[in-house]
Amino acid sequence: MAVTLRGEDMTVTIQLTVNDQDVSTVVEERTLLADLIRDHLNLRGTHRGCDTAQCGACTVHLNDEAVKSCNVLAVRAAGCRVTTIEGISRGTQLHPLQIAFRECHGLQCGFCTPGMVMSALDLLRLHPEPDETLIREQLDGNLCRCTGYENIVNAVLMAAQSLRK
């Protein structure tokens, strides 16, 4: 099945799944995945921080891998599976990683947190038993200006433990 349909005026109709929901939407060819998520789909948990692919606040999963949504064209997500921070909890039941961030005080202002959580999820998928060094290394694409990272690392360690159970 075609997942892109070209329209007039540099617009494209794309089909994808976002948080397990089928989505069909018209975007401009220059629309970024971050803008599709925030402005078209109204999922405001994905944050636009630097808008130059440096801070990681806009991190989402594209086919289960962490990417910076401000640095991917929306048309590239056609036919793909996108997961945002809204897609990892079940209703009011938070994901173990979110619980760990809360328990460990892994956030202060919270702006970087959605990106941090989505990156950490990708990290835990590949490294279910990370140590502190590996966490610091693998989260180096996500900037936090409040916490000093200490409690973020603690939260990921705690989540790794609870996810292994």
Next chain:
Amino acid sequence: MHPFSYCQPRSVADACAALRADSESKLIAGGQTLLPSMRLRLIRPSQLVDLSLLEELRGLELDSGSVTIGAMMRHAEVASDLQVRRHIPALAELASMIGDRMVRNMGTLGGSVSNNDPAADYPAALQALDAQIITSLRTIRAADFFKGLFETALAADEIVVRIRFPVPRRAAYVKFRHPASRFALVGVFVADTVMGPRVAVTGAGACVFRVPEMEEALSTDFSPEAIEGIGIAADNLNSDLHASADYRAHLISVIARRAIQRARMAGG
């Protein structure tokens, strides 16, 4: 971002034709350099030719003595590929050190090589391993490919299809990276190859370069001590707010010795 038209060709020939049809076109592979450059208004292509659907640019092949990697292989794929890790572990390690996790999940080998950023990691590996760049038109040796600052031997309508890396006896890449940008202030790839020892430096000059004096010294003794005292002239090196040319020259010697030590320990 300025508007542009966008196409997703289904063959390399179609992609080349799209480039010929519009001279202001740009290819987009992973887009990790291109998209920020467009948003910062550094470039304004009229058309993006997306390579993501081209099966011809994917995959990895092993034959006697070499590993051939498709241009659209992403850094994360090269870093975790078992064949690459087994036959050229230094190349897998290099890929694992590019950018951050999210960049590695999008950025590609062909994109990095074609862009030829002066601080990119892959060009050092291609130079040190005497890689061959197989394009839509021909095969180019790495020594003839990297021409200067963001400049390569590629013609305007030529596309990198895959890259063939001869397997070295032993090799290592050591990078002194800028802690924020993760780009190499200096990165040195050393390899002990059938053609002789190779030392390739990225991050220090306008373009990746080899250090023949070090290679000659290593040909009789592949050890850090062999290149002790071989100085690098700072004349043509980069000087910016991150590091002076003198500091980079000093780093090259230090990092090259560390890389040789690492290659001796690691093998392959």
